[in-house]
Amino acid sequence: MRRRESVTYHPPPQLQAVEDRAVRLVLEDIYQYLFREAQIPEAAPEPEEIAVPAWADRGDPAASDWDEGDLTADSAWHDLDLTGAGVPAGADLVLLRMLLVTGVGATAEAYFRTNGHSNAVNVSAVLEVSDDQGRDVWVTPDASGVIEYKLVLTGSPSVDVTVGGWWV
Numbered sequence: 001m002r003r004r005e006s007v008t009y010h011p012p013p014q015l016q017a018v019e020d021r022a023v024r025l026v027l028e029d030i031y032q033y034l035f036r037e038a039q040i041p042e043a044a045p046e047p048e049e050i051a052v053p054a055w056a057d058r059g060d061p062a063a064s065d066w067d068e069g070d071l072t073a074d075s076a077w078h079d080l081d082l083t084g085a086g087v088p089a090g091a092d093l094v095l096l097r098m099l100l101v102t103g104v105g106a107t108a109e110a111y112f113r114t115n116g117h118s119n120a121v122n123v124s125a126v127l128e129v130s131d132d133q134g135r136d137v138w139v140t141p142d143a144s145g146v147i148e149y150k151l152v153l154t155g156s157p158s159v160d161v162t163v164g165g166w167w168v
Contacts, residue, residue, distance in 0.1 A: 053092050053167040058085075064099070064160035071159065073151035079115060083145040085163040091145060095164040096137045100129045106155025115142040129157075136164070 011031045018024040065085040072078050087094055100108045110126045117123075124137045141147050151159065 055165060055167055057165040058163055061162060064162045066159075066161045068151075068153070068157070068159040071149065071151055071161070073153040073159075075150060075152045077111075077113075077148045077150050079146050080149050081144075081146050082141055082163060082166075087141065087145050087163055087166050088168060089145040090143055091141055091166040091168050093138055093140055093167040094147070095166065096139060097162045097164045098126060098135045098137060099133075099158075099160040099162075100126065100135070101132045101158040102130055103155065103157065106130070106157040107153070108157040108159060109152040110137075110159065110161075111150040112137055112139040113148050114140045115144075115146040115148050117148070 011028045015024065015027055015031060018027060066080070071080075082091070082094055083089055096112065098110060100110070102108055108126070108129045112124045113122060124139050126133075126135045126137065129135075139147050153159070
């Protein structure tokens with residue numbers, strides 16, 4: 001248990017002038033008891049202004065931003081500029097909503113990564129979809145709002161990619 005610290009003020013000269021020592025000591029004790037001020041801890045420093053990322057919901061777009069006709073499906077990495085879908089340059093994280101409609105005998109794989117990254121373990125992926133599925137994928141764009149994607153399609157699947165929102 002921590003002892004409470006206090007500051008004691010000396011009695012005024014009028015109290016010190018009381019000639020009877022016993023009365024003076026009692027009055028000084030009463031004075032110190034009544035007029036002691038609790039030590040006030042130092043004020044906490046003002047917190048620094050921290051920029052907190054804010055979520056920007058894109059709302060309800062009328063159509064997907066890209067489909068299989070807009071994207072290259074040759075199992076190679078390609079750039080995709082998200083700024084055309086309203087994502088501001090400098091966005092921290094983007095939500096992509098994918099709808100994959102594969103049909104009979106068709107499959108689809110989709111991979112997304114930050115533009116310029118090259119390691120296979122640092123990829124958001126939708127793997128071997130062989131039935132109709134909707135998926136959400138998070139990806140970090142570069143400072144210009146560009147990501148990379150890779151599509152692997154067999155048969156004639158339908159692929160729709162829509163930006164759902166982003167963190168800025």
